[in-house]
Amino acid sequence: MTRTVYVNGEYVPETEAKVSIFDRAFLMADGVYEVTSVIDGKLVDFEGHAVRLERSLNELEMRNPVTKDELLQIHRDLIEKNDLTEGGIYLQITRGAPADRDFAWPNPDETPSGIVLFTFAKNLVEMPSVKTGIKVISIEDIRWGRRDIKTVQLLYPSMGKMMAKKAGCDDAWMVEDGFVTEGTSNNAYIVKGNKIITRALSNDILHGITRAAVLRFAAEAQMEVEERNFTIEEAQAADEAFITSATTFVQPVVEIDGAQVGEGVPGKLALRLREIYIEESMKTAV
Numbered sequence: 001m002t003r004t005v006y007v008n009g010e011y012v013p014e015t016e017a018k019v020s021i022f023d024r025a026f027l028m029a030d031g032v033y034e035v036t037s038v039i040d041g042k043l044v045d046f047e048g049h050a051v052r053l054e055r056s057l058n059e060l061e062m063r064n065p066v067t068k069d070e071l072l073q074i075h076r077d078l079i080e081k082n083d084l085t086e087g088g089i090y091l092q093i094t095r096g097a098p099a100d101r102d103f104a105w106p107n108p109d110e111t112p113s114g115i116v117l118f119t120f121a122k123n124l125v126e127m128p129s130v131k132t133g134i135k136v137i138s139i140e141d142i143r144w145g146r147r148d149i150k151t152v153q154l155l156y157p158s159m160g161k162m163m164a165k166k167a168g169c170d171d172a173w174m175v176e177d178g179f180v181t182e183g184t185s186n187n188a189y190i191v192k193g194n195k196i197i198t199r200a201l202s203n204d205i206l207h208g209i210t211r212a213a214v215l216r217f218a219a220e221a222q223m224e225v226e227e228r229n230f231t232i233e234e235a236q237a238a239d240e241a242f243i244t245s246a247t248t249f250v251q252p253v254v255e256i257d258g259a260q261v262g263e264g265v266p267g268k269l270a271l272r273l274r275e276i277y278i279e280e281s282m283k284t285a286v
């Protein structure tokens, strides 16, 4: 099926969607993005994604070409136009397309921001990897210092994913100064006893929308949460490990750098958190 996508104010068939070669996201990765999941045709945590988008834009002094209400309407229109029941919506805002390539930012009054949204269908609730768990490798985190801004500058995470694949694994956990920062496109956690341990928020990691929800639900379910650094060695010796992101929700990790985590099967707490996450998120989906 040819998808209908949204490009700079228009709904067009994906085959006719065009952006300029001078778009700064294309030339300089000068753009930010969000991915919002869709279950039963509804948006999961739209509010959280809209707030983080605004933050990313502000940090880069980039203008949002649409209001929050307009953004919600575009998301809803795309769900309807594409008959999307389960999957997600990718949204990208860029610093637009000035007349030429220049390191200096263009005047936003003369160069409006660019905006693109498209849907993707994907089974999110029933995922085979939830039953098996995923395997990760560790790699050095050599990304830039503002990982809290969700930019389209994704070459290193993409390389990390390929390193994992080449090693016969599913993903890579990045390590800086001896401590795990996050996965290539997800936040990382370990479990010891009844305690969930995950790195605290800073400019070193993306402030995951799923992370915020999962930690809230965990606290409500009387699980203990500790936000602190952990090493790969501590993770290998943990009872459980897992990741979170908008398109994987909660996914158990069963192997780290070839060492089995816990029993080497998806952990009970991670699976329980996944259930709670799906159930609770559906209640507030719009």
Ligand code: PLP
Binding pocket: 182, 183, 184, 185, 186, 187, 205, 206, 207, 208, 209, 210, 211, 244, 245, 246, 247
């Ligand atoms: N960390 C990184 C580096 C990511 O790219 C992502 C998602 O793309 C996440 C964490 C998880 O964020 P969220 O839960 O908002 O999807």
